[in-house]
Structures are given as structure tokens and as C-alpha cells.
Amino acid sequence: MNEQDFLAAYDPRAYPAVAVTVDVVALTIRDGAAHLLLIRRGEQPHAGLWALPGGFVRPDEDLVAAARRELAEETGLDGEPLRRVHVEQLASYGAPDRDPRMRIVSIAHLAFAPDLPDATAGTDADEAVWVPVAELTNRQLAFDHGQIVADGLERARAKLEYTPLATRFLAPEFTIGELRAVYETVWGHQLHAGNFHRKVLSVPGFVESTGASTERGGTRGGPRARLYRAGDARLLHPALLRPAREETVR
Amino acid sequence: MNEQDFLAAYDPRAYPAVAVTVDVVALTIRDGAAHLLLIRRGEQPHAGLWALPGGFVRPDEDLVAAARRELAEETGLDGEPLRRVHVEQLASYGAPDRDPRMRIVSIAHLAFAPDLPDATAGTDADEAVWVPVAELTNRQLAFDHGQIVADGLERARAKLEYTPLATRFLAPEFTIGELRAVYETVWGHQLHAGNFHRKVLSVPGFVESTGASTERGGTRGGPRARLYRAGDARLLHPALLRPAREETVR
DNA sequence: TCGGTCACTCTCATTTAGAGAACATCTCGA
DNA sequence: TCGAGATGTTCTCTAAATGAGAGTGACCGA
Structure with missing residues (x-):
């Protein structure tokens, strides 16, 4: 010293x-x-x-x-x-x-x-x-x-796994499809629509139903979707895990 | 301003x-x-x-x-x-x-x-x-x-889930039982020995065998245990998840 | 020598995730 | 107006992972 x-x-x-x-x-x-x-x-x-x-x-x-x-x-x-x-x-x-x-x-x-x-x-x-x-x-x-920025993006990807913060990218009311689009954008790959739907609804406190549906179907067709808002969970349990990314592991 | x-x-x-x-x-x-x-x-x-x-x-x-x-x-x-x-x-x-x-x-x-x-x-x-x-x-x-300190302890608990950092609490060579003790101490509850053993060995790159075993059994009996060292994984995939803690989720 | 501890393995039931498909509803362009 | 195509939602089937319990045998200390 x-x-x-x-x-x-x-x-x-x-x-x-x-x-x-x-x-x-x-x-x-x-x-x-x-x-x-x-x-x-x-x-x-x-x-x-x-x-x-x-x-x-x-x-x-x-x-x-x-x-x-x-x-x-x-x-x-x-x-x-x-x-x-x-x-x-x-x-x-x-x-x-x-x-x-x-x-x-x-x-x-x-x-x-x-x-x-x-x-x-x-x-x-x-x-x-x-x-x-x-x-x-x-x-x-x-x-x-x-x-x-690189650290922030990686943190964002990780946060979507175990927190409901994906909803913060959306309006107060949103459809499961819009929520899935957030995940696909941030994670950078497609997700299985049916399995994603099942998972989101099965995690306690992730989303809650508003009872309402969208006024119109999607711009490219499809039925009206139900509207949800963010639930009261601060952590998702069990988490939505990204598929394995072998390269980043080692 | x-x-x-x-x-x-x-x-x-x-x-x-x-x-x-x-x-x-x-x-x-x-x-x-x-x-x-x-x-x-x-x-x-x-x-x-x-x-x-x-x-x-x-x-x-x-x-x-x-x-x-x-x-x-x-x-x-x-x-x-x-x-x-x-x-x-x-x-x-x-x-x-x-x-x-x-x-x-x-x-x-x-x-x-x-x-x-x-x-x-x-x-x-x-x-x-x-x-x-x-x-x-x-x-x-x-x-x-x-x-x-509270934030640090919570971070430590989370880090053990998805990184192999538990090995940093141990000597360069350690047994699965010693590794399990680290998890039990940091997470604050008992883990199933058999399932923990299976899980640790199944996660790629978590630990690697040294081929050696301990010189003696445990102080309270039991056979000699095989020795492992930390593997080359930086992230555990799939992760070792803590059991759900309902109270911290909402 | 014996009781008890522990490493390690195995089995079985349950839960969760992945993949594919069915079906109804809707938009848009022909 | 009709039909093609897209999408929301639900279901089925399979594979993988987890939780729980138990068996086997090595080893310690008394």
C-alpha cells in the first residue's frame, strides 16, 4: 500500500x-x-x-x-x-x-x-x-x-425463461399468440404454438383471462383470440426453458 | 434541469x-x-x-x-x-x-x-x-x-441451479456426496441422494471422473466413494432445479 | 463380529415437454 | 359469394425428466 x-x-x-x-x-x-x-x-x-x-x-x-x-x-x-x-x-x-x-x-x-x-x-x-x-x-x-448491449440481450433472453416480463413488451391486454411472438423474437427461434399455449396457461400466475376476445381475427386470417393480462406471479414456476444451446454451454 | x-x-x-x-x-x-x-x-x-x-x-x-x-x-x-x-x-x-x-x-x-x-x-x-x-x-x-448479503445468498442459490459453481466450494477432487452437501447447505433442504447422483452424472460436463476413490469410507461408515473433478461445462443443461417454493413466487 | 451409514444402482409412477394433427373461425382475394 | 390459407385452441401420443422407494454391498466404529 x-x-x-x-x-x-x-x-x-x-x-x-x-x-x-x-x-x-x-x-x-x-x-x-x-x-x-x-x-x-x-x-x-x-x-x-x-x-x-x-x-x-x-x-x-x-x-x-x-x-x-x-x-x-x-x-x-x-x-x-x-x-x-x-x-x-x-x-x-x-x-x-x-x-x-x-x-x-x-x-x-x-x-x-x-x-x-x-x-x-x-x-x-x-x-x-x-x-x-x-x-x-x-x-x-x-x-x-x-x-x-450483448449482456443486456442475454439477460433479456434469460429473464423470459423464469419471469413473466415478456408481458412488459405488450399492451395491458394481449393474446397468447402475441406473447409467443415476443418469445420468438427475443429468443430468435420459432416455438410450437400448441405447446406454448398449453405451457403459458399451466404456469400459475403467468396470465389471467380477461374474458374478452379480440375484435377481429388476425390480419392474415384465423379466429378471434382470447385476451389475457399479466398475472400476479413474479417468477414462473416451472419456468419456460429455451431449447438447449449446446454451443453456449461449454 | x-x-x-x-x-x-x-x-x-x-x-x-x-x-x-x-x-x-x-x-x-x-x-x-x-x-x-x-x-x-x-x-x-x-x-x-x-x-x-x-x-x-x-x-x-x-x-x-x-x-x-x-x-x-x-x-x-x-x-x-x-x-x-x-x-x-x-x-x-x-x-x-x-x-x-x-x-x-x-x-x-x-x-x-x-x-x-x-x-x-x-x-x-x-x-x-x-x-x-x-x-x-x-x-x-x-x-x-x-x-x-440477502441478495448474494439468493443469487448463490440460483447460481447452483444452472451453473457448476457448487464445485467451487470444494477441493479440486470431490465426491458426489460432498457435492450434494453443498447443494443441501445452500438451498437449505435435503435432497434425494439417489436422484441427485443420477442427475449430476447425467448433466454433460458437470463433473468428470478421476478414476480414483477416497482412501477411506466416511467417518460414520459407508464404502469409499468415487472422486470427481469439475467438468468443462459453464452452464448446466438441463439445470438442477430447486423444488418449487410457492411463497417466493408471488 | 455386528449394527448402522453411505455410495451407487435400479424400478416404478408421475410429471413435463416435443411433435403432430384435428377442427373451428376468421381474413382476403378471386 | 366462395374457397384457400392462416391462426387459435384443444387433443393425442411419445419421449424425456423427475420423485420416491428400495436393494446391494463396502466400510466404520464399537
């Missing part, structure tokens, strides 16, 4: 300043494809690259509150629609050189939002755009945001 | 300083009971209370590296034994009032260690003690460390 470390043990101000930010991996599903909220950076470093929405945590603000505030500022969301967005902490990123300006530790958050109307111009939501996740492959993101 | 916020958007130093620390929830299993590494605080605030080992992140140090360093300092571990300890990020805690002195954001980490000899006196590992987790109920920990 050198002298600086020794002093710092008593007074962290003996170290160079550290800044704490939040970044948000906000996901939604639009036109059957996963979309991610991104901002085009206007300034150095990484000017012109896409980056996650985020910013400094304010002195009187909890971490999740900061993430919600950033999300609200960038999307123009507020009130009930904002309340319907699920936000949770994802992980923290603090490699010493992740930002060339200074030591910045970012507390990344993960958000699941229903398909929202685009932020109206004139609000703070200047540059935020919902970008299809599929377009991100090989596209460079600012800082370590590529890694953060 | 007030003027301070406005300035801070460009220069975080316009805000009061924020400090970043790491705290470590280090778990081990000793005498068939889960133990947690704690330190008795010598100074205010919370002098005399038990607290998690932790400290400030140094300028050139990654977050996990800081956690490993703190763990090493407090346990006196080093080299190969330290390398066998599993350390992963748990979550970040940043409520504005969690430390009365200043705004401190703590990146909590979770560590799984094999049963280690107690830190020898004379090292830096002054005050760190392995405390049985069972003794913690109702005992007050410093700051929000009670919540951090």
Missing part, C-alpha cells in the same frame, strides 16, 4: 475523481423485431457513433431512478406509459480505460418497453432512435456499449 | 464527489454450514457492527480486480488458492443516503471459496472472520450490507 492508497483509505478524495453514470439498454419489439434505443453522439469522444442513452447520477437520486429519468428524457415518456416500462439493474462497467476522459463507472440498466410511438420532436428526446437489434451486428457502438 | 444539473451534464465535477467502492459477499462452507466473511468495524459510522469486506476502487483497477484484492487482503489468500475462488459481480448499491459520510456507490461482488484455513495472524487479514450465515438472522449489519 503506497501513501496515496493509505490516505485514500481514509479519504477517497485523495484519489482522482470517479464519475458514476447510468446507461440504459432499452428494448422494445416493433414489427416483429427487437429494437434498441440508441443515440447518435454529437461530441468527442466517439462523435458520430451510436451510444446508449445515459448520464450522470444526480446527488439525490437512486440508481434506478437515474435510469428511469434518462429513459424518460430520451423517449419523452411520462406518467402511466413510463410506469409500464420495466427497468432493472443490469450490471456495472468500470474498466479503467473505458472512457478516455476520466474514470467513469457506469451502472447499466435493462428496460423492457411496449411498442411506443416515436418520441415527438420538440421534447428533450432529441436524437434517440429505436434501432433494430439485427442491424447492430458488426456496427460499432461507442465506448464498451457493444458489450453492455 | 437546474443550473447545477446543466453544468454537470458537461462536467461531473460540478456535482459533489461520488466515491466508488467494492464490497464482497464471500461464502464458504465449513462444518456443513454456510459461512460469510465479515469484518467488525472499528470506526464510525456503525462502529462495532459487522460489515462486508470492501474498500475503494483504485484508479488503475478493474471492478472485479478490486474485489479480488479486497478478498486477498482480508483473507490472506494468494496465488493458487486465491485463483480457485470464484468471484463475480453481484449488483450495485447506490441509495443516496446509504452512507452518512458521502455519496458512495458500492459494486457488490459474490465469491465462492472452498473451506479455507483461517487467515493467519500477522498478515493484513486483521479482523476478517468467517461467520455462520445462520447466525446473521436478526443481527444488524452495517450500512445496507444486510440487503447485500
Whole structure:
């Protein structure tokens, strides 16, 4: 322990300043494809690259509150629609050189939002755009945001297995088919409609019936579907497991 | 946005300083009971209370590296034994009032260690003690460390379901019975020995046989058991699921 | 030497998941 | 208006995984 470390043990101000930010991996599903909220950076470093929405945590603000505030500022969301967005902490990123300006530790958050109307111009939501996740492959993101997004997507896939959070991508009332589409989009492969139906209805507290049905059948035909809303379960038991993915296991 | 916020958007130093620390929830299993590494605080605030080992992140140090360093300092571990300890990020805690002195954001980490000899006196590992987790109920920990420990224990229980990390609580070679004891301790209930045995051997990459057996039977009788070491799987598939816990689901 | 413990294997019943199909209802275009 | 095709929902059959119980034999300590 050198002298600086020794002093710092008593007074962290003996170290160079550290800044704490939040970044948000906000996901939604639009036109059957996963979309991610991104901002085009206007300034150095990484000017012109896409980056996650985020910013400094304010002195009187909890971490999740900061993430919600950033999300609200960038999307123009507020009130009930904002309340319907699920936000949770994802992980923290603090490699010493992740930002060339200074030591910045970012507390990344993960958000699941229903398909929202685009932020109206004139609000703070200047540059935020919902970008299809599929377009991100090989596209460079600012800082370590590529890694953060990858971690967020993997977390999202896992969360759908054992939580009912898939419903957060949908309107308050939804059909089993719409719910299945969420799973297929996030997991990236087709599911057996009949088995999915059976499973969803068999997991206690996942969905509850509204008694109503859709006004019309699907755009390409088919009968009207029954409408459900999210149930009171916070965890799915037994979980909906993804098929084995041998490659990721080892 | 007030003027301070406005300035801070460009220069975080316009805000009061924020400090970043790491705290470590280090778990081990000793005498068939889960133990947690704690330190008795010598100074205010919370002098005399038990607290998690932790400290400030140094300028050139990654977050996990800081956690490993703190763990090493407090346990006196080093080299190969330290390398066998599993350390992963748990979550970040940043409520504005969690430390009365200043705004401190703590990146909590979770560590799984094999049963280690107690830190020898004379090292830096002054005050760190392995405390049985069972003794913690109702005992007050410093700051929000009670919540951090609770989150860490829940994460540990979940991790044993879908990762082979239970092996990190054991020596490099272990018997199925010892592995089962880890699960029983962390999950807090008995498992069916025969079914557990079948399951562990059927999950690809969980354990691999050494070909050897223990020198002697168990202390209370029974045959010599075959020895295994950890396999190459990073995820267990299919997972070892805990029995349903109805109460935690809703 | 004996009772008891434990590793390991096996059987059987139950539950859960995978696959395919039946059937009714609906949309859309011919 | 009619028919093709799509979809929601339910069912059947099979395979796989799990829970529970028991048997066998090695081993310890008394």
C-alpha cells in the first residue's frame, strides 16, 4: 500500500475523481423485431457513433431512478406509459480505460418497453432512435456499449425463461399468440404454438383471462383470440426453458 | 434541469464527489454450514457492527480486480488458492443516503471459496472472520450490507441451479456426496441422494471422473466413494432445479 | 463380529415437454 | 359469394425428466 492508497483509505478524495453514470439498454419489439434505443453522439469522444442513452447520477437520486429519468428524457415518456416500462439493474462497467476522459463507472440498466410511438420532436428526446437489434451486428457502438448491449440481450433472453416480463413488451391486454411472438423474437427461434399455449396457461400466475376476445381475427386470417393480462406471479414456476444451446454451454 | 444539473451534464465535477467502492459477499462452507466473511468495524459510522469486506476502487483497477484484492487482503489468500475462488459481480448499491459520510456507490461482488484455513495472524487479514450465515438472522449489519448479503445468498442459490459453481466450494477432487452437501447447505433442504447422483452424472460436463476413490469410507461408515473433478461445462443443461417454493413466487 | 451409514444402482409412477394433427373461425382475394 | 390459407385452441401420443422407494454391498466404529 503506497501513501496515496493509505490516505485514500481514509479519504477517497485523495484519489482522482470517479464519475458514476447510468446507461440504459432499452428494448422494445416493433414489427416483429427487437429494437434498441440508441443515440447518435454529437461530441468527442466517439462523435458520430451510436451510444446508449445515459448520464450522470444526480446527488439525490437512486440508481434506478437515474435510469428511469434518462429513459424518460430520451423517449419523452411520462406518467402511466413510463410506469409500464420495466427497468432493472443490469450490471456495472468500470474498466479503467473505458472512457478516455476520466474514470467513469457506469451502472447499466435493462428496460423492457411496449411498442411506443416515436418520441415527438420538440421534447428533450432529441436524437434517440429505436434501432433494430439485427442491424447492430458488426456496427460499432461507442465506448464498451457493444458489450453492455450483448449482456443486456442475454439477460433479456434469460429473464423470459423464469419471469413473466415478456408481458412488459405488450399492451395491458394481449393474446397468447402475441406473447409467443415476443418469445420468438427475443429468443430468435420459432416455438410450437400448441405447446406454448398449453405451457403459458399451466404456469400459475403467468396470465389471467380477461374474458374478452379480440375484435377481429388476425390480419392474415384465423379466429378471434382470447385476451389475457399479466398475472400476479413474479417468477414462473416451472419456468419456460429455451431449447438447449449446446454451443453456449461449454 | 437546474443550473447545477446543466453544468454537470458537461462536467461531473460540478456535482459533489461520488466515491466508488467494492464490497464482497464471500461464502464458504465449513462444518456443513454456510459461512460469510465479515469484518467488525472499528470506526464510525456503525462502529462495532459487522460489515462486508470492501474498500475503494483504485484508479488503475478493474471492478472485479478490486474485489479480488479486497478478498486477498482480508483473507490472506494468494496465488493458487486465491485463483480457485470464484468471484463475480453481484449488483450495485447506490441509495443516496446509504452512507452518512458521502455519496458512495458500492459494486457488490459474490465469491465462492472452498473451506479455507483461517487467515493467519500477522498478515493484513486483521479482523476478517468467517461467520455462520445462520447466525446473521436478526443481527444488524452495517450500512445496507444486510440487503447485500440477502441478495448474494439468493443469487448463490440460483447460481447452483444452472451453473457448476457448487464445485467451487470444494477441493479440486470431490465426491458426489460432498457435492450434494453443498447443494443441501445452500438451498437449505435435503435432497434425494439417489436422484441427485443420477442427475449430476447425467448433466454433460458437470463433473468428470478421476478414476480414483477416497482412501477411506466416511467417518460414520459407508464404502469409499468415487472422486470427481469439475467438468468443462459453464452452464448446466438441463439445470438442477430447486423444488418449487410457492411463497417466493408471488 | 455386528449394527448402522453411505455410495451407487435400479424400478416404478408421475410429471413435463416435443411433435403432430384435428377442427373451428376468421381474413382476403378471386 | 366462395374457397384457400392462416391462426387459435384443444387433443393425442411419445419421449424425456423427475420423485420416491428400495436393494446391494463396502466400510466404520464399537
